[in-house]
Each structure stands twice: as C-alpha cells, then as structure tokens.
Amino acid sequence: KTTGNSYWEGSIKAKGKIKGEIVLGNGYLELKGN
Template sequence: NILNHWTSRVTGATYPSGWQIEINDSHVQTLLTLTPEVQNQELVVYQSTGNAYWEGAVTIHGQSAGTQVQGEGYVELTGYSR
C-alpha cells in the first residue's frame, strides 16, 4: 500500500512516498512500513540518461512473526517523470 506521495518542484513528477508491505505466509505474518528518510530524493539526469527518477534511503519498522523489527533500505522509482 502507498501511504503518501511527493511531488517534485523541478519536474512536476509525483512519486509514491512511504509504503506498507504485508506478507501473509502460512508460517510467518509480516507487516513492514517503509518511510523515506528525506522526501526529495529525486535525481534529474536528463543529460546522461534522459530522465529523472527517485532513489534513496528508507527506514523500515514493523513486525514479523510477532517480533518488532527495524532496519534501513533503499528504494528506486522510475517511470514517474515525463
């Protein structure tokens, strides 16, 4: 599930920003929330790749198999700018 959105003032692209991931396995139930450490992590690289994209660090909190978990992660989003 997407929890929020962020719109770039530079490109006008709107990116998903914050996610909730649920995994229901017969043995393990997991619910994780991923939150961007900074909203504006857009890279505008028109001269090299011809596009703009969002990539960056996220913090992860949640529960897996009844245990509180936390961590750090990385998300890359492409195809949102035109």
C-alpha cells in the first residue's frame, strides 16, 4: 500500500516492522511483505 497521509504512514511503519519491510519511494511509504 502507498499513502501520503502521515497518520497512516505511522500505522504502516508500526505494522511494517512486524509483518514486512518498508520501502520509501516517490515520497510515499510502501508496505511490502504482507
């Protein structure tokens, strides 16, 4: 998933550490490895 919303970026960051890895691209956070 990608998002430009800082609130959701924080949620994705927290989940990413548990479920997958975070890739920063095009100014958005992408959660990979669901």
